[in-house]
Amino acid sequence: PSVFIADMADEALFQFLHNEVIQYVNSAESGETENGRCVSKLENMGFRVGQGLIERFTKDTARFKDELDIMKFICKDFWTCVFKKQIDNLRTNHQGIYVLQDNKFRLLTQLSTGKQYLEHAPKYLAFTCGLVRGGLSNLGVKSIVTAEVSVMPACKFQVMIQKM
């Protein structure tokens, strides 16, 4: 029973902190381009956190065979460690573009199911985009990560691998 409570507290703690960071960055950037700058600040924060997280999560795993293997790790182990669930669907064109679909993204489930608050959704995805980009970067993969939402709480993260 006490372990269960600790789990619940962990998740709530991260969610509340994440939401406050977004409010803080949002209020610090009240200007014409506010949404864009806000999103990139959050994404950069996520990048640094992602870099650190991936070091911890992979310290005991074997080397990855290839890019696809890395993406599968992100979808399964990485997503489970951070969001307590896996990515629901991974698609790729085998030419460096991957689409990760999460049908019940943990940071959006409390916002709405459907269209309400849709215009605010990008802010809530920015940190996670950075998280993925940072994780990949420390695994030696340079990428650009974007996200889109049409019906909450489902969302898609698009990863474009940059050839170095």
Add this chain to the structure above:
Amino acid sequence: MTVHNLYIFDRNGTCLHYSEWNRKKQAGISKEEEFKLMYGMLFSIRSFVSKMSPLDMKDGFIAFQTSRYKLHYYETPTGIKLVMNTDLGVPNCRDILHQLYSTVYVEYIVKNPLCMLGETLQSELFSSRLDSFIRALPFFSVRAA
């Protein structure tokens, strides 16, 4: 057996939410006046109950009933007040109101960064979860007894 309606007030007396499922008679005054009346009554009765109690108080005011309906009251430590009117067959609702608070209000309002404290609750997700919760109660049926 049925639930007639539900009010949610915050610490300052603002009515955050009101829903009805089975109300046959209106109060005859505007909704704002009705909310003020309800909140004022609760405030007075709580202080009355604690003053006039012949024993040490435990939970304070819990419910009142008339010959037609029963009003259940639950207040959280943070000052959120839930008021539910049901018909007479319904037993003590404190646990249910507490569960409503923790699984619906906390989940969908407190954890929703776009819901500001002190404002009426706009989240559709909250409204629909609240509605499903009430409809799923064992003593809820659309036709009053």
